[in-house]
Amino acid sequence: MDIQWLFLILAIVVLVFGVGVVVANRRKMGSGQRTELPPRPAPSAPSTTTEEPEGDTLVEEPPVVEPEPEPEPVKPLSLRDRLSKARASFSGAFGSILGRGAITDETWDDLEEALLRADVGLGVADGLLEPLKERVKAKEITEPSDLLAALQADMIARLADADREVHFDESLEPGQPNVWLFVGVNGVGKTTTIGKVARQQTEAGRTLLLAAGDTFRAAAAEQLGTWAERSNTEFVRGTEGGDPSSVIFDGIERAASKQIDLVLADTAGRLHTKTNLMEELKKVRRVAEKGAGTVTETLLVIDATTGQNGLAQARQFSEATNVTGVVLTKLDGSAKGGIVFAVETELGIPVKLVGVGEQVNDLIPFDPDEFVNALFDTGTDG
Ligand SMILES: Nc1nc2c(ncn2[C@@H]2O[C@H](COP(=O)(O)OP(=O)(O)OP(=O)(O)O)[C@@H](O)[C@H]2O)c(=O)[nH]1
Numbered sequence: 001m002d003i004q005w006l007f008l009i010l011a012i013v014v015l016v017f018g019v020g021v022v023v024a025n026r027r028k029m030g031s032g033q034r035t036e037l038p039p040r041p042a043p044s045a046p047s048t049t050t051e052e053p054e055g056d057t058l059v060e061e062p063p064v065v066e067p068e069p070e071p072e073p074v075k076p077l078s079l080r081d082r083l084s085k086a087r088a089s090f091s092g093a094f095g096s097i098l099g100r101g102a103i104t105d106e107t108w109d110d111l112e113e114a115l116l117r118a119d120v121g122l123g124v125a126d127g128l129l130e131p132l133k134e135r136v137k138a139k140e141i142t143e144p145s146d147l148l149a150a151l152q153a154d155m156i157a158r159l160a161d162a163d164r165e166v167h168f169d170e171s172l173e174p175g176q177p178n179v180w181l182f183v184g185v186n187g188v189g190k191t192t193t194i195g196k197v198a199r200q201q202t203e204a205g206r207t208l209l210l211a212a213g214d215t216f217r218a219a220a221a222e223q224l225g226t227w228a229e230r231s232n233t234e235f236v237r238g239t240e241g242g243d244p245s246s247v248i249f250d251g252i253e254r255a256a257s258k259q260i261d262l263v264l265a266d267t268a269g270r271l272h273t274k275t276n277l278m279e280e281l282k283k284v285r286r287v288a289e290k291g292a293g294t295v296t297e298t299l300l301v302i303d304a305t306t307g308q309n310g311l312a313q314a315r316q317f318s319e320a321t322n323v324t325g326v327v328l329t330k331l332d333g334s335a336k337g338g339i340v341f342a343v344e345t346e347l348g349i350p351v352k353l354v355g356v357g358e359q360v361n362d363l364i365p366f367d368p369d370e371f372v373n374a375l376f377d378t379g380t381d382g
Contacts, residue, residue, distance in 0.1 A: 079364070080374040082356040086337035087375050089118040094376075097144050103136055107144060111151065118338030118375075119307035124345050128154055152376045158341060159368035162350035166325065167296045168206075168262065177209070177255040179263045179293040181248075182327075183281055183317055184301035186269035189329035189355055191220055193301055194264045195227030196355070196363035202231045206261040209234035211251030213244040213267045213284065224266055230360075234260060244268045244280065245287040256292035263293060278320035285321050299352065301327045302343070307336035314343050328366070329355035337375065340366070 080087075093114035097107050108129065115125040132150055135141045141150055168178050180197070182190050191214070198208055210228045212221035212235070221237040228235035236254055238247035248265045255263045267284055268277065288295050300323045302310040310328075317323055326343055331354045340351050351366045 078374075079356065079370050080377055082332040083337060083371075083374045085333060085335045086118060086331070087377070089335050089338075090114050090375055094148060097148065100144060103142070103144055103147055107147070108133065115338060117335065119336035119342065120338030121308065121311065121342040121346065124158075124338070124341045127345070128158070148376070152372060155341070155372045155375075156368050159344060159372070162344060164325075164350050164352045164366055166299070166352050169294060169296050172294060174259040175256050175292060177252060177260055177263050177293045178296045179248075179252060179265060179288055180297040180299060181265050181267060181285065181288065181295055181321075182299050182301055183267050183321060183323070184269055185313055186214075186216070188269070188301045188303040188306075189327075190214070190266060190269065190301045191223045191227070192358065193299075193327050193329060193353070193355060193363060194224060194266055195230070196360050197353075198227055198233055198264055199231045199360045200363070201262060201264075202233060207233075207259075209236065209251055209255040209258075209260045209263045211235075211248045211263055211265040212237035213248045213251075213265050214269065215240060215242045215244050215247060216268050216270045220266065234258065245284045248284055249287050249291055252288060252291045252293040278316065281317070281321045297324050298322055299325050299327050300349070301329060302339070304328045304331045304334035304336055304339055304354075307334075307339055308342065310339050311342045311346065314347055314349065318347055318349060323349055325350055325352035327351075327353045327355065327363075332356040332362070337371070340371065 093110040097110050100107065111129060112125055115128065116122065120128075128151065132141070132147060132154070135150065136147065141147050166180070172178060182194055184190050194210060198210060201208055208231070210224055210233055212224045214220040214224075215238050218240045221240075225235050225237065234254065236247060236251035238244075238250075244267055248263075248267070251265060252263050254260075265284075265288065267281060270277070285295060285298070298321055300314055300317050302314060304310065306313075314323070314326065326349050328340060328343075328351050331337055343349055343351060353363055354366050354371075356362050356364060
């Protein structure tokens with residue numbers, strides 16, 4: 001064989017062997033890489049893509065998002081929760097009465113004290129307890145628990161039969177707005193109450209205008225303006241120290257021209273001039289009735305924390321103007337919820353709405369059953 005041919009055959013053998021070794025090494029390396037891959041992120045990792053070699057392509061996995069834990073539902077406070085201070089006036093007395101096991105002289109002292117502390121007034125306290133004493137004397141009631149149940153029922157009965165509707169006259173023509181006047185001394189929560197009513201009435205589908213007839217304090221008008229913005233209602237205000245009646249008159253005229261359903265009118269609780277407040281309120285009412293509107297409610301706003309003082313105010317206001325209902329505010333912070341009984345029994349004015357907090361939904365229709373039951377429900381207070 002020619003030496004050249006020998007070299008050529010040798011070179012081919014070496015080449016074939018070399019390629020075989022390289023391919024075998026590559027295979028080996030390929031399988032080694034796979035085992036050295038970093039571990040896959042756990043499903044809960046926030047990363048949204050996972051790279052995993054599969055041949056030469058990168059596979060995108062859908063993001064693994066763990067569901068957010070359900071937020072604990074916020075339980076709205078019940079009337080019972082809001083009345084914790086008022087209930088405290090009763091719970092101590094009820095505890096001692098039930099603890100004694102029999103109806104004694106102390107039972108009557110405890111009950112009278114609890115009722116007076118809650119500010120129902122002496123007349124109402126006597127009116128509630130005297131008939132019960134007769135029933136105990138006649139052995140119709142013998143157990144302390146039955147006595148408390150009878151008192152609870154009598155308190156509910158005393159508040160029954162009142163017309164608690166806030167009146168809106170649907171029969172008035174467009175251009176003849178209903179007018180609700182809000183009266184009461186400063187700081188009782190008039191402006192806040194108007195804001196809450198505005199929101200509720202707007203949600204009920206009525207169109208509204210708020211008239212800032214309290215011209216004593218510029219801040220009061222500004223506060224009302226903010227409520228008007230929040231509930232997207234029309235708003236009329238006057239100059240500071242201006243005539244409250246004219247602001248309300250202008251408001252009613254504007255509402256009439258725009259065919260607005262309802263005007264909520266804030267009034268002064270104090271005046272710049274020496275004019276008597278009550279005379280001013282009479283004038284407000286006269287002027288409000290002069291134009292296109294009809295006053296269908298005059299709501300007296302009373303701060304429940306003032307107890308019997310509130311009663312004195314109610315008497316004065318009702319003598320000056322035809323008060324058709326009471327709004328009792330701040331019942332949530334008051335131990336003197338008994339004022340409800342004093343106002344209704346002594347003045348015959350129904351409590352129509354109660355304020356139980358500062359938020360827009362914290363104004364609710366007054367429900368005697370719910371109210372009295374909340375006062376007596378001392379079960380879990382300890
Ligand atoms: N806790 C509680 N606070 C209330 C309630 N109603 C009103 N308030 C608060 O009482 C304060 C006085 O309320 P306003 O609405 O400004 O009282 P006002 O009668 O208009 O007083 P002036 O603006 O001074 O005429 C504010 O801080 C209100 O948030 C209620 O039902 N519960």
